[in-house]
Each structure stands twice: as structure tokens, then as C-alpha cells.
Amino acid sequence: MITMKEIYKHLMRIFIEILVLFLAAFAVQAENGHELWLRKHNVNPMNVVCSENSPTVNIAHQELQKGWQGKTGETIVLSIKSDKSIQGDGYKLDASGVQANTELGILYGVYELLRRQHTDQPIIDEVSNPSYERRILDHWDNLDGTVERGYAGYSIFWRQGKDSLAVTERDKLLWQEYARANASVGINGSVLNNVNASPKILKIEFLKRVKAIADVLRPYGIKIYLSINFSSPVMLGGLKTSDPLDAKVITWWKTKIKEIYSLIPDVGGFLVKANSEGQPGPQDFGRTHAEGANMMADALKPYGGIVMWRAFVYSPKERDRARQSYDEFIPLDGQFRDNVIIQVKNSPVDFQPREPFSPLFGAMKKTSIMAELQITQEYLGQSNQLVYLLTMWEEFLQSDTYQEGTGSTVARCTDGSIFPQKYTAIAGVANIGLDTNWCGHHFAQANWYAFGRLAWNNRLTSDKIADEWIRLTFSRQQTNHSKTWNDNDWEEHFLFPIKQMMLQSREAAVNYMMPLGLHHIFAGDHHYGPGPWYAPKGLRLDWTPPYYHQADTNGIGFDRTRTGSNAVNQYHEPLCSQFNKLETCPEIYLLWFHHLPWDYKMKNGRILWDELCYHYDNGVQQVHQFQKIWDNEKPYIDTQRFEEVQSKLRRHCRDAQIWKDGCLLYF
Numbered sequence: 215m216i217t218m219k220e221i222y223k224h225l226m227r228i229f230i231e232i233l234v235l236f237l238a239a240f241a242v243q244a245e246n247g248h249e250l251w252l253r254k255h256n257v258n259p260m261n262v263v264c265s266e267n268s269p270t271v272n273i274a275h276q277e278l279q280k281g282w283q284g285k286t287g288e289t290i291v292l293s294i295k296s297d298k299s300i301q302g303d304g305y306k307l308d309a310s311g312v313q314a315n316t317e318l319g320i321l322y323g324v325y326e327l328l329r330r331q332h333t334d335q336p337i338i339d340e341v342s343n344p345s346y347e348r349r350i351l352d353h354w355d356n357l358d359g360t361v362e363r364g365y366a367g368y369s370i371f372w373r374q375g376k377d378s379l380a381v382t383e384r385d386k387l388l389w390q391e392y393a394r395a396n397a398s399v400g401i402n403g404s405v406l407n408n409v410n411a412s413p414k415i416l417k418i419e420f421l422k423r424v425k426a427i428a429d430v431l432r433p434y435g436i437k438i439y440l441s442i443n444f445s446s447p448v449m450l451g452g453l454k455t456s457d458p459l460d461a462k463v464i465t466w467w468k469t470k471i472k473e474i475y476s477l478i479p480d481v482g483g484f485l486v487k488a489n490s491e492g493q494p495g496p497q498d499f500g501r502t503h504a505e506g507a508n509m510m511a512d513a514l515k516p517y518g519g520i521v522m523w524r525a526f527v528y529s530p531k532e533r534d535r536a537r538q539s540y541d542e543f544i545p546l547d548g549q550f551r552d553n554v555i556i557q558v559k560n561s562p563v564d565f566q567p568r569e570p571f572s573p574l575f576g577a578m579k580k581t582s583i584m585a586e587l588q589i590t591q592e593y594l595g596q597s598n599q600l601v602y603l604l605t606m607w608e609e610f611l612q613s614d615t616y617q618e619g620t621g622s623t624v625a626r627c628t629d630g631s632i633f634p635q636k637y638t639a640i641a642g643v644a645n646i647g648l649d650t651n652w653c654g655h656h657f658a659q660a661n662w663y664a665f666g667r668l669a670w671n672n673r674l675t676s677d678k679i680a681d682e683w684i685r686l687t688f689s690r691q692q693t694n695h696s697k698t699w700n701d702n703d704w705e706e707h708f709l710f711p712i713k714q715m716m717l718q719s720r721e722a723a724v725n726y727m728m729p730l731g732l733h734h735i736f737a738g739d740h741h742y743g744p745g746p747w748y749a750p751k752g753l754r755l756d757w758t759p760p761y762y763h764q765a766d767t768n769g770i771g772f773d774r775t776r777t778g779s780n781a782v783n784q785y786h787e788p789l790c791s792q793f794n795k796l797e798t799c800p801e802i803y804l805l806w807f808h809h810l811p812w813d814y815k816m817k818n819g820r821i822l823w824d825e826l827c828y829h830y831d832n833g834v835q836q837v838h839q840f841q842k843i844w845d846n847e848k849p850y851i852d853t854q855r856f857e858e859v860q861s862k863l864r865r866h867c868r869d870a871q872i873w874k875d876g877c878l879l880y881f
């Protein structure tokens with residue numbers, strides 16, 4: 215006989231089971247991307263042996279216990295022991311544990327070990343050393359909380375309002391999550407404010423907040439840097455001049471720097487945008503970039519600080535903007551202190567979908583030089599378009615400058631393998647904001663991830679990094695449908711198509727925006743949609759698209775050959791002649807270097823105009839294809855991220871069509 219009590223118990227059990235299922239389903243659907251590539255895992259218990267005890271090593275320890283997917287009960291040894299094969303914060307990894315020269319090396323080794331487990335790669339014996347000593351995110355965050363060229367909400371560091379400088383527990387938690395994500399991919403520096411810098415950053419109340427941020431970031435190995443305004447002595451200090459050779463100005467900077475270091479002893483240094491786009495600089499006082507940078511470098515030197523001095527300079531009077539930073543900086547080669555690094559954008563004009571590499575790479579021989587990449591997609595669809603940037607950065611870093619003969623890639627010209635540099639570094643303009651998913655577009659997270667991985671190892675491929683990111687970011691165990699699948703199924707139907715989509719996405723953007731070497735044809739300062747016609751009266755010519763495409767009834771393209779602006783001459787041979795000659799100029803850079811008639815015959819026999827149409831149309835088709843791929847992935851992905859990406863792709867398709875129609879109708 216079944217009693218009422220048993221029936222009641224049975225019903226309760228069913229109710230609880232349904233509740234659990236419901237909650238589980240909800241939990242699956244509540245994927246919002248905030249965890250980035252650091253998803254929670256069902257872990258196995260394990261042991262860590264480590265004689266050190268410090269905040270950084272403790273993080274390594276906890277990470278192992280939070281993420282361990284190896285055998286239950288296994289023991290991992292973390293040891294700080296110097297070894298000649300390990301450089302800087304590098305590490306040695308094998309199945310028994312991690313060895314490093316520094317605490318940070320231990321942390322990086324642990325993240326690598328876990329990454330291997332989470333991406334199903336074997337733990338092999340390896341020594342891994344960073345390609346660049348400093349791997350830095352540049353935040354273009356303004357002190358009122360807005361972010362210049364930020365497409366993921368307000369700043370995570372600054373805000374507006376009455377209590378804007380009060381440090382809350384929520385702030386600290388967010389900064390810690392940010393620091394952890396960065397450390398997990400090897401990023402070790404953050405510039406906390408916009409290069410269009412407000413002098414206010416050096417006021418004590420702001421410096422106190424900087425200190426609070428630095429305190430949270432420190433255990434994760436992240437140093438902070440500040441962008442400074444060259445006019446600070448006048449604007450903040452009340453001096454009459456900011457002339458870098460003026461004794462009072464020098465003293466002002468020394469005193470300010472002393473104050474900064476007494477508050478935060480491990481500041482990495484300064485980032486400076488000088489005499490560029492209206493920012494003040496040494497040239498306002500008849501001084502050179504070297505004189506300006508050296509004055510600051512001298513003041514920072516006793517504290518181990520460096521100056522990252524940007525080479526992004528151009529003036530409206532010059533005939534070819536692409537030539538200018540080379541023309542201005544080459545004569546200064548050899549004049550900079552050894553704690554100055556010239557920070558050069560990857561390309562001569564400005565982070566366009568495709569440009570050749572900046573000729574400053576491979577030209578400076580007695581000055582340290584570092585690359586600045588743009589992770590935020592200012593010119594690549596912002597947070598609406600799915601564009602995986604690594605293929606672009608790979609193309610850039612692997613470009614041969616021929617500085618010291620064949621094989622002098624940009625990577626090797628910046629990581630100290632060709633000319634020794636006291637400091638090596640690479641920077642990426644961050645795409646991070648207060649949006650729940652940090653980057654505005656779920657796939658934009660891949661660019662943050664990829665930047666860190668590439669900064670650690672500049673030989674990693676786009677394919678490898680995309681593969682890792684997908685495996686870490688999307689779980690194969692979770693689905694909002696009760697369906698399950700095996701690894702092969704997941705790889706074939708999810709991993710491979712998504713990876714292909716990512717790997718093609720930058721080329722697609724080039725196709726529907728600016729194929730064959732076209733560049734900077736946006737309708738205005740938003741840098742989003744097409745506007746090859748955009749030329750308001752009175753606007754600086756080099757801020758209007760016709761300056762760049764030079765299209766008229768006869769033809770299209772910017773003549774930078776020897777008979778044009780002669781920008782080709784800034785490259786070493788054989789590149790210089792290769793770019794100069796039509797027959798040898800790579801077609802991807804054709805209209806960058808040449809002005810050609812519309813009926814110019816391409817290598818494939820088509821005329822230029824037809825080829826342009828073909829590229830624009832191809833770009834649109836590629837994005838349609840991405841949409842189809844994504845639509846098929848519904849069973850493999852949680853609802854929220856599926857729908858959010860689906861909706862972004864809808865917009866992406868419309869944008870691509872608008873680019874094609876806008877440009878082709880105009881041309």
C-alpha cells in the first residue's frame with residue numbers, strides 16, 4: 215500500500231527535479247559573455263606544492279585549484295629557480311609543474327598549463343619566453359568616463375558625477391576581473407587614460423584613484439602607465455611655459471614624478487601624444503620630439519620609468535600624410551635616451567582595414583621602437599561587425615622590412631632580435647568598457663585575447679589563436695537543447711566553421727569597405743560608414759576621403775611612386791622598387807601606391823573597375839555566408855550569445871551592402 219506520505223514525497227522529488235532542471239536551463243541561458251575565455255569548470259581535486267607565498271603565487275595556486283582538469287589527486291610543483299633558458303617572466307612547463315625565474319613566470323606558466331587542459335592539448339615539456347618585455351593595453355579612457363573610439367560602454371576606470379573618485383567594492387571587483395583576464399594571456403601593462411590627455415590626471419585626487427587601481431592590478435603583474443599632457447606645467451602647475459628645456463619646467467616634472475612614485479612605486483612610465491592632432495608638444499617651443507621625450511625620460515629614469523613617445527604625427531600642409539611620421543622621426547634616430555621607445559602605429563596613415571606596414575619599422579636603427587595596434591575596431595565596423603583582427607596583425611608582423619636583408623620581419627625589428635633594444639614592447643588600443651560582455655560584440659573579445667597571446671609570442675598564428683579562443687569561450691558541454699554531441703561532432707559542426715568565419719572576416723571587411731589599397735573613405739569623423747564623397751567646405755583636406763582615393767573621370771588611387779609623393783622610397787629595396795613598379799606591386803596595395811585609369815588591366819584580365827565591383831560584391835557575399843554559418847550553430851550555443859551575435863550579423867550584412875552600394879554608386 216502506498217501511503218499519502220510516500221505520494222507526497224514522490225511528488226516533492228519530481229517538483230525538485232523539475233526545479234533543478236529549470237534552474238540549470240536558466241543558468242545555461244544566462245551566458246552573457248562576462249566570463250570571457252575564463253569559463254568555470256567542473257574541477258578535479260589536486261595538490262599544489264610551492265614553497266613561495268606571495269599574492270601572485272597565491273593566485274597561481276588558486277587558479278590551479280579552480281581550473282584543474284587533469285587527474286584527480288595529481289601534484290603540481292611550482293618552483294622559482296633561476297634557469298638560463300628562461301628569460302624575463304618566461305617559464306618552463308612539464309607534466310610535473312612550472313618553473314620560472316619570477317613569481318609572474320609561475321603565474322603565466324599556470325595559465326598556460328590550464329589553457330592546455332581546457333583546449334585538449336597535451337602538456338609537453340616546453341620553455342616559453344615572451345617576445346616583448348612589455349605587453350600593454352592603451353585605454354583611450356577620458357576622466358569623465360567616456361571612451362574615445364570605445365564601443366563597449368563607459369570606462370571601467372573613470373566616471374562622471376559627485377562620487378566619481380570614490381573607490382567602491384564593485385570597482386575593485388571589476389578591476390580584478392580585468393587584471394585576471396589580462397594576466398591569463400600575458401598582458402602586463404595598462405595605460406589608464408586617453409592619449410588625448412587631460413592634465414587633470416596628474417592631480418592628487420586622480421592619482422589616488424590611480425593608486426587604488428594599481429593596487430588591484432599589481433598581484434596580477436600589471437603595471438600602470440599614464441598618458442600625460444605636454445602642457446601640464448602650464449595648465450596644472452601655473453608656469454608660464456612648458457618648454458622642455460626651461461629649468462622651471464624640468465623641476466616641475468621632476469617634482470611631479472617624485473610625487474607619483476612616492477604614491478605608486480612601480481609605475482611603468484608615461485605615454486605621450488605630442489604635436490599631433492592639436493595636442494601640445496615640444497615643437498610649440500621650437501624643440502624637437504627628442505628634446506621633449508628626453509626631458510621626461512631623464513626625470514623618470516631614477517625610478518625605472520620609460521617614455522613611450524608616439525610617432526603619430528601629421529600636418530595638413532604636407533602633400534602625403536603617409537610619409538610624415540617617417541620624415542619627422544628618421545632625422546632624430548640616435549638622439550633619444552635609452553628609456554624612450556617610439557610607439558608607431560602598424561600602418562603609415564591610421565589603423566585602416568588594410569595598409570602596408572609603417573616604413574619606420576626597419577628604418578630606425580639606434581632608437582627603440584614598438585608597435586601600436588588597435589584592438590578597438592574604430593575603422594573596422596566598431597562593435598557591430600564581426601572582424602577577427604589577428605590575420606591583419608599577423609600580416610603586419612610577418613611583413614619583411616629587409617632592414618638587414620631577407621627575413622627582417624617587423625616582428626624581428628621590434629622584439630630586439632635584429633637590433634638590441636633596452637626595452638621591448640607592444641601596445642594595443644583596448645576595446646574594453648562597462649558592457650557586460652566587456653567588448654560590445656562577443657567576437658570582439660577574441661581580439662583582446664589574441665592581442666595578449668601575440669604579444670607574448672609574436673610567431674603564433676591566427677589559426678592557432680582562434681582555435682584556442684573558440685574552445686575556451688564556447689563550451690561544448692552546454693546546450694539549451696537536451697541534445698549532446700561528441701567531440702568530433704562539435705569540432706566539425708561548430709569549431710571549424712566558426713574558425714573559418716573568423717579567419718575570413720578581416721578580408722571580407724577589406725572587400726566590402728576598401729579593397730585594392732583604398733583607404734580612409736569614411737563619411738566623417740565617426741569612421742563607421744562609407745563616404746568617398748565626404749568633403750565639407752573648410753575641412754582639412756587630409757580629413758576628407760577625396761584626398762585619399764583621388765578618384766576622377768580618369769582614374770583612382772594615390773600616386774606614391776617615385777614620380778608621385780615618393781613614399782615608396784621610405785621602404786628598403788627590394789620593396790621600394792616592388793611597390794613602385796605596377797607589374798610587381800601586390801594588388802592588395804595597388805591603389806595605395808598607384809593612381810590608375812579605370813580600365814587598367816588587372817593580372818586576371820579584368821579591368822580595374824570590374825575588379826573593384828567584384829571585390830565589393832564578394833565582401834557582401836562573405837558576410838551573408840557568415841550569417842548562414844551562425845544560423846546553423848543554434849544547437850551548439852547558449853541562447854543569449856546566439857541571439858546577440860545573430861542580431862549583430864544582421865546589422866553587419868546591412869552595413870556591408872551599404873558600403874558596397876555607397877562606394878560603387880559614387881565611383
Ligand code: GCW
Pocket residue numbers: 354362363409410487491526564565592
Ligand atoms: O585614428 C585617430 C583617432 C583619434 C585618436 C588618434 C590617435 C586618440 O580617430 O580618435 O585619438 O587616432 O591615435 O591619437
